Ligand code: 5GP
């Protein structure tokens with residue numbers, strides 16, 4: 104039996120499934136969580152969807168996003184959550200730590216995990232590990248899984264899954280956008296997902312605070328060799344009222360500079376940690392550096408979170424990235 108069939112069998116047989124995705128969720132994490140969750144509900148199965156962080160406002164157009172539980176907020180568990188969980192499905196997440204509070208090792212001890220992901224740096228923490236780094240998004244992998252579960256796609260499921268694909272391919276612009284990605288996306292569109300509406304939601308809207316934050320970060324760019332970096336400090340966040348997770352695409356924007364092969368944004372989180380968002384041009388691989396630092400990602404987009412001061416993190420990361428750039432340039 105192949106991995107998809109194995110995963111489908113285990114999921115079909117499960118009594119009460121907990122589906123989780125990584126904290127600071129992006130469109131692929133949320134779209135995958137909802138896409139599979141709605142499919143299992145269509146099938147009449149008991150399921151709890153859980154994410155350690157709240158769903159960002161940007162994704163509140165997604166059907167039933169309110170059904171995603173947040174461990175800190177939902178003190179009273181849903182009926183499903185109060186019953187023993189028989190299976191955990193982890194989506195779009197490279198390691199257990201990145202599930203944050205959505206995975207409580209104490210209460211979930213011994214519960215089998217199915218790990219479905221497309222990050223090359225995935226550490227295979229599940230009982231079944233279906234990790235496909237050639238997939239553009241975890242949401243793309245769920246289309247054959249839902250087929251194997253014998254659940255017909257609905258417009259709502261397709262909307263969630265196309266959101267995941269569009270987010271991770273930056274609107275079909277990344278090198279991971281293969282003919283297979285297009286074929287899957289057409290299937291989702293034929294089921295009723297609107298490419299126009301989703302593209303507009305995902306890429307054409309952002310809060311004004313984000314633009315103000317970008318304005319400040321862009322005034323403080325540093326180009327060292329072919330590494331371009333900037334930072335979002337806690338002071339900047341407070342000044343413009345920027346409370347969102349992440350850099351809202353700033354690292355991807357910096358990576359468009361002709362003068363840079365690698366772009367980095369250091370984001371001071373305010374709890375003593377710094378999130379590092381990295382992007383590399385094709386021909387460079389930034390995921391190995393992220394992995395060495397306890398994070399992960401893809402060759403062209405990776406990240407990590409480090410429990411040190413902003414200046415200590417900058418020194419360490421910039422030195423490792425410069426070293427990786429030197430090695431990778433030499434190998435060219
Ligand atoms: P971003 O810079 O957009 O936050 O992340 C880029 C890519 O790296 C995404 O695929 C994201 O899931 C992954 N990534 C970012 N931070 C981490 C991390 O700390 N651990 C792991 N495993 N992956 C990360």
Ligand code: MN
Pocket residue numbers: 131132195221239240241271
């Ligand atoms: Mn993804």
